[in-house]
Amino acid sequence: MSAFLELKNVSYSYDPQAKEPRWAVKDVSLSIEEGEFIALIGHTGSGKSTLIQFFDGLLAPTEGQVLFQGQDTREKGFSMKTLRQNVGLVFQYPEHQLFEMTLLKDVCYGPKNLKLPKEEQEARAKEALQLVGFTENDFDRSPFDLSGGRKRRAAIAGVLAMKPRMLILDEPAAGLDPKGRTDLLEMLTKLNRENHTTILMVTHSMEDAARYAGRVLAMNKGKLVADGPTREVFTHFDELQESGLSVPEPAIALRAMKERGIPVRTDALTTEEARDEILRVFQK
Amino acid sequence: MGMFSDPSRNMSFIEFRNVSYDYTEYGTDDTEISAVRALTDVTLDVKEGDFVAVLGHNGSGKSTMIKHINAILFPTEGTVLLTGRDTKEADPVWEIRRDAGMIFQNPDNQIIGTSVEEDVAFGPENMGVPTEELEKRVEETLERVGLTAYRLRSPNQLSGGQKQRVAIAGLLAMRPKCILMDEATAMLDPEGRKEVLEIVHELNKTEGITVLLVTHNMEEAAGADRVIVMDKGRVVMTGTPKEIFSRTDELVGYGLTLPDATLLANELREAGLPIPAGILTEEELAEELSKIYRAQKDGASIEKKESRGQEDDIL
Ligand SMILES: Nc1ncnc2c1ncn2[C@@H]1O[C@H](COP(=O)(O)OP(=O)(O)OP(=O)(O)O)[C@@H](O)[C@H]1O
Ligand SMILES: [Mg+2]
Secondary structure, eight states, X not given: OOOSEEEEEEEEESOTTSSXXXXXXXXXXXXXXXXXXXXEEXXXXXXXXXXXXXXXXXXXXXXXXXXXXXXETTSTXXXXXXXXXXXXXXXXXXXGGOOXXXXXXXXXXXXXXXXXXXXXXXXXXXXXXXXXXXXGGGTTSOGGGSOXXXXXXXXXXXXXXXXXXXXXXXXXXXXXXXXHHXXXXXXXXXXXXXXXXXXXXXXXXXXXXXXXXXXXXXXXXXXXXXXXXXXXXXXXXXXXHHTTOOOOHHHHHHHHHHHTTOOOOOXXXXXXXXXXXXXXXXXX | OOSSOOHHHHSOSEEEEEEEEEEEEEOTTSOEEEEEEEEEEEEEEEOTTOEEEEEEOTTSSHHHHHHHHXXXXXXXXXXXXXXXXXXXXXXXXXXXXXHEEEEOSOGGGSOOXXXXXXXXXXXXXXXXXXXXXXXXXXXXXXXXXXXXXXXTSOXXXXXXXXXXXXXXXXXXXXXXXXXXXESTTTTSOHHHHHXXXXXXXXXXXXXXXXXXEEOSOHHHHHTSSEEEEEETTEEEEEEOHHHHTTOHHHHHHTTOOOOHHHHHHHHHHHXXXXXXXXXXXXXHHHHHHHHHHHHHHHHHXXXXXXXXXXXXXXX
């Protein structure tokens, strides 16, 4: 069976006509299966934002192919609309685009543009709002009276109302306070587990990548420098550092212990795992 | 110093006296419709040369508070003093803004010039600094933030961390006494975050520049001299990072959390390892654990020796 989405030797240049074009993305191949929760990490300018735009057809690669369920998205018969309906893109600070007087109206905006019947619009909007943690009592509230974290979730509901099978989010937790951050990431986890929505999240937080994603993609200078199970990727400390990245804080603690001669494994992803590993060594 | 002691030595550097602030919301016909209270009775005192982290949930009033320091906002009630001057009476107001400069969250919104050099020169040039002095300052400050090699580059070609350093150089060229950072590292990758923090810590240490750092990152706050916690427009906790991060329940009540190293240290202590309170960094934690580990090992080898001694006896 073919993958949900696949990139084959994809490159992209913002100045392809130049004598020596600079490549924002260079020769990236990867495939995404339905149901995955993936974190995309990489320093500023490493090509993450360019890469994610291939997935919903906002950008077409200069070279290479993008395949949706095995179909080349540049083939004649392929409709970009199909791709956009299946893959929802949530930009940074999406709450800046809220504008309606009530939450329900705001989330209806997308389905309305799909020209769905009014009942269907509302049904979808309500479902999406509930998916991100709102209750019926909230539907008529103004989105502007919400806290930062809840505003952000309302904006995400706007994308979910299009019923995408995959959600791509550019730093979804940026600027949120610790509680808002945890709530949002737990909400995405629930969406992934219960609704089987495929998630690809761009993040600068190694801790969030470690705790929530099953797979990590790392970019450096337009290239995909790591792609694998989260734990696997975070064992490559030196390579990550060379790419301007890091490992999660709990792993840093374990590395500092190892440097002091304590025989611990250093591949813990969360505080709980680090605690258990330390206790294992100390209770021998 | 002569016969008279320098009065500024005894004065607070930044002082808030019972400050409240209301944002006024206007209707479509420009009539005031409502007031949103964003600060309530804030009293604060920051000493010159302090490095202060400001924590608090979204909407708790952090940005509103620090905008009072450089006279972007003025109190609805109460008084804000910077080096003893009431910000409301400051004349001209740019003197205050020169003394306390602000770095914002989005690196792309702060760049004005077409080259790094031009960008750094912008502030002091507007202040009327003469050309020769201006060139000297630009050179010096670019050196200071480690961007001399980039002076002729277009700021668009820089990374987020480099852009924030350009913005810091721009402030430094105005010779500020205080730098206000409103989530200035929030949009940066780990490397960029590190380089920006290192620069401000160094400026604080070597030049005594007072720093107020608004952040949602507990690790960043752990590196400050002092932490202020805000909740619903009020200052609800102040203290050293050690003090603040030992009051877990209160912090959680305010929607905050602990640095990861503190969290891990607490869990280990609960599980019975004798780790002292007040751990803030991975290095500190590893140091304590290695003490315990060595003690355990020594203990174990003493036990071994003892048991071997007994075996010898039996033999
Ligand atoms: N321009 C404005 N007009 C009206 N109300 C405002 C304005 N700016 C902020 N507020 C309100 O003032 C209160 C304090 O907001 P402020 O932006 O100072 O919080 P903050 O702690 O900086 O939050 P964040 O962590 O989200 O940056 C909030 O209730 C907010 O909604
Ligand atoms: Mg703010």
